[in-house]
Amino acid sequence: MLKVGVITFPGSNCDDDAIDTLKNIGGFEVENLWHKDTPDLSSFSLIVLPGGFSYGDYLRCGAMAACSPIMEKVKTFASHGGFVIGICNGFQILCEAGLLPGALAKNLSLNFICRDVTLKITHDNTPWTCEIKSLEELTLPIAHGEGRFVIDEEGYQDLVKHQQIVMTYKNNPNGSLYDIAGICNKTKNVLGLMPHPERATELRTRDGLKIWSSLKTHLEKKV
Amino acid sequence: MTTLLTDMTISNLELAKLMGLSNLEYQHVCKNLERAPNHAELGIFAAMFSEHCSYKSSKPLFKRFPMTGKRVLQGPGENAGILDIGNGWAVAFKMESHNHPSFIEPYQGAATGVGGILRDIFTMGARPIASMNALCFGTLDFERTPAIVKGVVKGVGDYGNCVGVPTVAGQTLFHSCYNRNPLVNAFTMGILKTDEIYRGYAKGIGNIVVYVGAKTGRDGVHGATMSSKEFSTEKELERPTVQVGDPFTEKLLMEATLEAMRAGVIIGIQDMGAAGITSSSFEMAHRAKTGLEIDLDNIPTREAGMSAYELLLSESQERMLLVTTPENVASLKRIYEKWDLHAEEIGIVVLGNRVKMMKQGELVVDLPVELVTEPLMADRPSSAPLDLKQRWFLDRNRMLVASLGSKFQCLMEELNFSSPEKLVSQFDSMVGNRTVGQTFDDAAVLRIREIKDKEIRLAIKVDCNPRISWLWPREGGRRAVAECAINLAVRGAEPMGITDCLNFGSPENPEVMWQFSESIEGISEICDLLKIPVVSGNVSFYNETDGKPIYPTPMIGMVGIIEDSLPLPKSNFYSTQLEFALIGPPEGGLGGSLMASSWFKRECGQPEETNLALLERMLKFLPRLRKRKMAYSAHDISDGGLVCALLEMAFHSPFDCLGMDLNIPQGIDSDRFLFGETISRVIVAYDSVERGDIENTASQAGVMFTLLGQTDDTGLFKIKQGGTEVLSSQILELKSAWNQRWNNFFK
Numbered sequence: 001m002l003k004v005g006v007i008t009f010p011g012s013n014c015d016d017d018a019i020d021t022l023k024n025i026g027g028f029e030v031e032n033l034w035h036k037d038t039p040d041l042s043s044f045s046l047i048v049l050p051g052g053f054s055y056g057d058y059l060r061c062g063a064m065a066a067c068s069p070i071m072e073k074v075k076t077f078a079s080h081g082g083f084v085i086g087i088c089n090g091f092q093i094l095c096e097a098g099l100l101p102g103a104l105a106k107n108l109s110l111n112f113i114c115r116d117v118t119l120k121i122t123h124d125n126t127p128w129t130c131e132i133k134s135l136e137e138l139t140l141p142i143a144h145g146e147g148r149f150v151i152d153e154e155g156y157q158d159l160v161k162h163q164q165i166v167m168t169y170k171n172n173p174n175g176s177l178y179d180i181a182g183i184c185n186k187t188k189n190v191l192g193l194m195p196h197p198e199r200a201t202e203l204r205t206r207d208g209l210k211i212w213s214s215l216k217t218h219l220e221k222k223v
Numbered sequence: 224m225t226t227l228l229t230d231m232t233i234s235n236l237e238l239a240k241l242m243g244l245s246n247l248e249y250q251h252v253c254k255n256l257e258r259a260p261n262h263a264e265l266g267i268f269a270a271m272f273s274e275h276c277s278y279k280s281s282k283p284l285f286k287r288f289p290m291t292g293k294r295v296l297q298g299p300g301e302n303a304g305i306l307d308i309g310n311g312w313a314v315a316f317k318m319e320s321h322n323h324p325s326f327i328e329p330y331q332g333a334a335t336g337v338g339g340i341l342r343d344i345f346t347m348g349a350r351p352i353a354s355m356n357a358l359c360f361g362t363l364d365f366e367r368t369p370a371i372v373k374g375v376v377k378g379v380g381d382y383g384n385c386v387g388v389p390t391v392a393g394q395t396l397f398h399s400c401y402n403r404n405p406l407v408n409a410f411t412m413g414i415l416k417t418d419e420i421y422r423g424y425a426k427g428i429g430n431i432v433v434y435v436g437a438k439t440g441r442d443g444v445h446g447a448t449m450s451s452k453e454f455s456t457e458k459e460l461e462r463p464t465v466q467v468g469d470p471f472t473e474k475l476l477m478e479a480t481l482e483a484m485r486a487g488v489i490i491g492i493q494d495m496g497a498a499g500i501t502s503s504s505f506e507m508a509h510r511a512k513t514g515l516e517i518d519l520d521n522i523p524t525r526e527a528g529m530s531a532y533e534l535l536l537s538e539s540q541e542r543m544l545l546v547t548t549p550e551n552v553a554s555l556k557r558i559y560e561k562w563d564l565h566a567e568e569i570g571i572v573v574l575g576n577r578v579k580m581m582k583q584g585e586l587v588v589d590l591p592v593e594l595v596t597e598p599l600m601a602d603r604p605s606s607a608p609l610d611l612k613q614r615w616f617l618d619r620n621r622m623l624v625a626s627l628g629s630k631f632q633c634l635m636e637e638l639n640f641s642s643p644e645k646l647v648s649q650f651d652s653m654v655g656n657r658t659v660g661q662t663f664d665d666a667a668v669l670r671i672r673e674i675k676d677k678e679i680r681l682a683i684k685v686d687c688n689p690r691i692s693w694l695w696p697r698e699g700g701r702r703a704v705a706e707c708a709i710n711l712a713v714r715g716a717e718p719m720g721i722t723d724c725l726n727f728g729s730p731e732n733p734e735v736m737w738q739f740s741e742s743i744e745g746i747s748e749i750c751d752l753l754k755i756p757v758v759s760g761n762v763s764f765y766n767e768t769d770g771k772p773i774y775p776t777p778m779i780g781m782v783g784i785i786e787d788s789l790p791l792p793k794s795n796f797y798s799t800q801l802e803f804a805l806i807g808p809p810e811g812g813l814g815g816s817l818m819a820s821s822w823f824k825r826e827c828g829q830p831e832e833t834n835l836a837l838l839e840r841m842l843k844f845l846p847r848l849r850k851r852k853m854a855y856s857a858h859d860i861s862d863g864g865l866v867c868a869l870l871e872m873a874f875h876s877p878f879d880c881l882g883m884d885l886n887i888p889q890g891i892d893s894d895r896f897l898f899g900e901t902i903s904r905v906i907v908a909y910d911s912v913e914r915g916d917i918e919n920t921a922s923q924a925g926v927m928f929t930l931l932g933q934t935d936d937t938g939l940f941k942i943k944q945g946g947t948e949v950l951s952s953q954i955l956e957l958k959s960a961w962n963q964r965w966n967n968f969f970k
Contacts, residue, residue, distance in 0.1 A: 010563060011474055013385075013386070013474065013654055016656075017654070017655060017656040020672060053384070053470070055471065056385060057471075111648075111969065112380050112648075112650075112651070113649070114384075114647075114648050114653065143653060143654060145381075198656070199654075199656050203658065203659055204653070
């Protein structure tokens with residue numbers, strides 16, 4: 001069975017949700033990892049940086065967690081092609097850790113926003129979207145105060161050039177540049193997104209499943 | 224106030240009075256101590272004898288509440304009440320007010336209110352899984368209202384969102400009586416195993432008293448006594464007594480504490496809430512019938528040079544007091560250190576009944592536990608207001624001569640009929656992945672994924688109608704409980720128990736005491752009928768400014784259970800081809816209705832009394848409807864009557880083109896039909912082929928069925944009487960106004 005590691009940082013609060021979803025719905029074997037530990041990650045197929053408020057979002061969202069001991073291991077894992085997904089606060093941590101370009105700033109409204117949003121999948125040629133058609137619309141919940149993706153023009157052109165923009169908002173809720181909701185790295189093994197696919201597998205929409213099962217299909221093919 | 228304490232020129236009695244102790248209370252203390260208390264001890268008595276901590280005006284009346292039942296594992300008197308939900312699991316819940324701090328500093332006041340109630344829940348060993356809030360604000364003619372609303376909502380959201388407990392439901396209302404006294408009532412529910420309940424007991428002679436969590440600062444010193452005073456307009460800026468919240472520390476404290484409980488290294492535990500380390504230490508000793516010796520020098524502090532008085536009465540947030548065995552101290556410390564928190568040994572459990580506290584080698588507190596924890600009860604006179612009958616006069620003629628259109632329009636401009644979306648969307652309502660359904664449903668439903676072999680879902684709802692309570696407090700009490708029960712039943716849940724948060728004016732005012740005891744009677748009548756207990760609660764008195772009390776606001780939080788896996792009904796018009804009917808009495812009461820208040824610009828009329836027999840039948844009918852397994856919608860009729868309930872179902876419809884045709888039945892009082900508010904009136908929407916079956920189910924249950932009309936795709940709300948159209952309005956236009964009415968608060 002494919003093994004997934006879900007990291008708990010101090011202040012993570014979607015770690016249990018990710019563990020529950022991946023184990024009971026996703027059909028993965030799941031291990032909870034502690035941010036202060038530095039385990040060998042080579043046996044894992046996927047590392048999840050869950051949502052929440054690591055270090056209370058004090059200083060800057062994700063900035064402190066990006067310096068946690070386990071992050072050195074995650075960087076090595078990713079550089080060897082290991083799959084890493086950062087959801088919400090996890091996305092912020094990935095940006096702060098330099099695994100993804102750009103940054104996430106306060107929502108334009110300055111308010112926290114929790115609701116379902118419609119997303120457009122831009123590319124179906126990533127391991128995360130291989131079972132989703134390009135331009136297909138997914139409905140996933142968002143819940144964040146600082147999800148406005150920002151990047152300089154050069155960086156944006158780079159994202160476009162390497163087909164790194166994975167999903168965009170249909171009705172931009174937070175003022176993200178170019179409606180960006182989720183991006184991956186150039187080698188497409190690291191994904192960061194503000195919406196919560198782990199919350200959309202049973203109770204509300206089931207569209208989150210499409211992301212997990214895309215990745216699972218891709219990983220199983222690799223094995 | 225701190226400067227006064229060091230002023231040694233005033234006598235001890237004067238000081239006691241300044242701190243809020245009565246002459247009688249001071250004499251009682253001196254007589255039993257056989258000496259005068261010192262400054263620090265006076266502070267302890269003042270805090271513990273305050274209304275907020277002692278419940279001295281309210282406790283004698285609580286005997287009326289039903290507090291037992293087959294599910295009750297913990298009734299009132301602990302940090303939270305606990306009910307058995309079967310399969311080895313239980314639910315802990317409580318509601319608490321944070322009214323006074325939220326007026327002084329809305330953001331921190333509301334945030335720390337959420338923090339306090341979360342700690343009450345995880346202190347019992349439960350993992351918090353859902354929160355609700357009841358917010359009562361002033362009106363727009365009071366200039367501070369928008370800032371208060373904005374601050375409170377952000378405070379509630381920032382705290383709950385960060386800790387990761389979803390805010391799933393709530394009630395928000397506006398009335399000028401809350402202008403200078405907003406209410407912030409926070410409810411939290413958690414789940415735990417029935418054999419892993421923790422309580423606030425300082426048990427076991429020789430066991431160690433440990434302090435965990437944030438350091439102690441000077442914030443909130445004397446918060447409990449502040450909450451036991453009225454505000455006056457001149458003294459609005461009592462900022463130093465407001466606590467500051469740190470949700471991140473709370474999250475760590477919660478995870479560490481639950482981990483320590485699972486590891487079995489905690490004997491007893493209590494949150495340091497109002498009156499901080501004073502109340503937690505004395506109450507834990509009181510419950511276990513033990514004594515404590517505490518060294519105040521070991522308390523971790525944020526600032527140097529804090530006096531014993533300040534250490535004892537600080538209400539710094541995110542702190543807990545716990546008791547463990549000497550052998551387990553090391554493992555306990557290790558767990559807290561893993562979460563970057565400190566656990567400090569500050570004392571020991573001893574034989575006897577005294578709490579002694581040392582500072583710099585000197586004995587600064589030496590008091591018998593009972594003298595502190597068993598304050599004199601206050602004997603408050605109570606009398607009904609003389610003008611009650613005048614309040615009950617409703618000028619029906621003035622309504623009858625007005626056109627339906629003008630009355631409808633009046634309601635459509637009502638601040639209390641507005642979309643809460645801008646407020647609700649600031650709360651994470653889904654974290655935890657348990658929330659079933661939508662935030663606009665009649666009650667929130669959460670799945671309990673810990674129970675594997677059976678599908679168990681819990682439903683929660685918070686409710687109170689202060690308009691009714693002011694006009695007729697007993698009926699107000701009844702309605703708050705009955706309304707919660709109907710809302711739960713609409714979603715398919717069976718009520719299990721309640722917690723209350725009783726917000727009133729000054730108990731020294733005989734009319735307020737009358738309102739209070741009448742409300743308790745009303746609450747108890749419905750709890751008796753439904754056979755559900757009151758398992759926890761909170762009283763907030765002195766909600767008045769310049770001698771003007773708020774409307775009596777007995778807020779009720781109810782928890783119910785769904786023990787099957789049938790789908791839940793919707794609460795909106797999910798299709799443009801539905802038929803809809805009214806279940807229950809066709810007419811509702813206008814006395815105390817939102818319509819009457821809007822129209823006459825004041826509360827008036829005699830509220831219609833809740834029909835207990837009908838309520839019982841309705842609570843039997845609603846679950847039967849679900850067992851039919853056909854798709855349908857159900858929505859309770861409350862504020863604004865049938866018209867507002869139908870519009871809510873339309874506004875939440877996924878179809879912009881949705882229209883509805885409503886027929887006023889023959890020979891009916893159309894005002895009472897359209898705008899009346901009486902318990903046990905529910906709208907049901909279904910596919911028309913289902914009508915016969917639903918009608919039969921209703922008749923078997925003994926509740927009336929009245930066909931109302933159909934939905935369509937015209938986008939119009941049309942009301943017809945005797946075949947003639949009496950009103951036609953664009954639903955999207957109404958919706959847009961409904962969506963924007965709170966824009967003043969949330970830009």
